[in-house]
Every structure is written in C-alpha cells, then in structure tokens.
Amino acid sequence: MTLQRKLVATAVGSFLAGVLVTGVAADYVFKRYMQTVFASSLSARAVEAQFMAHELSMLRAGDTNKPVHDFEQVLDGDTMQLAPYEGIVPSAQRDPFVYRALAEVRAYRAQYPPHFEYPRQQAEYQKALDLGKKAGE
Numbered sequence: 001m002t003l004q005r006k007l008v009a010t011a012v013g014s015f016l017a018g019v020l021v022t023g024v025a026a027d028y029v030f031k032r033y034m035q036t037v038f039a040s041s042l043s044a045r046a047v048e049a050q051f052m053a054h055e056l057s058m059l060r061a062g063d064t065n066k067p068v069h070d071f072e073q074v075l076d077g078d079t080m081q082l083a084p085y086e087g088i089v090p091s092a093q094r095d096p097f098v099y100r101a102l103a104e105v106r107a108y109r110a111q112y113p114p115h116f117e118y119p120r121q122q123a124e125y126q127k128a129l130d131l132g133k134k135a136g137e
Contacts, residue, residue, distance in 0.1 A: 076114050076125065079105050083128040102132030 055067040085098060106129045116122040 072112070072114070075105065075108075079128045080121070080124050081128075082131065083124045085128075085131060096135070099131060099135040102128060103135035104132070105129065106132035 051070075055070055058067050079102070082098065082102060086094070089095075109129060114125060116125065
C-alpha cells in the first residue's frame, strides 16, 4: 500500500471513528435529556393529582366555595395562556377546538366575571376570550 493510500485510509478511519464517538455521545446526552423531561412531566402529573384529590376531598366534605375559587383560578390561568394562540400557531394549523373551548369559557365568564388585580392581566384575559368569538367561523 502506498503512503498516499495509507493516509487516506487513516483519514477515513479517523473520520468514521469520530462520527461513531459523536453519535454515541449524542445518543447518551439525548437519552439523559429525555429522562429529565419525562421525569419532570411525571412530577407535574403528581402535583395535579394531589390538587384534584384535595379539591375533591373539600367538595365531598361540603365545602364548595374554596374548590370553586381554586378551579376558577386554574381556568383563568389556562385561559390567559391561550391569549397569544394566533401569534404562535400558523393559521393553517389552528384547531377549531381551541376557539370552541374559549367560547365556552367566554359564556361561563359572562355569567361569572373574573376579578383581576392588574389591568394587564385583564387585557390578556380579554384577548383570549375574544378568540372565543371565532368559534363559529
């Protein structure tokens, strides 16, 4: 084998070894990342389960005021998070369900208005509720 072929063979071998090492390292890092993400989502589910158990316990004990207040806070938080929906989701990918859900929240809140401490919160909430007007489009 000539010197030139030896150099080419060494270069190709080194390149392939580098690709293999990089692939193995990337696979390891990605798996660790996914385990962390999955573990945190499980922790979030545990918090939700604990919250529901607590609220249901109060309801079964006859206390309706605190659970209604707590559920409305969850509703308001979820609703506000939908305010930027159209700025984030391209029009071709928008789900009509989101608009229908916000229409239902809008109807509920027309009957039981929310109370916000800050005007910006009220503005974001109203922005989300206004999306509910598009439910019939």
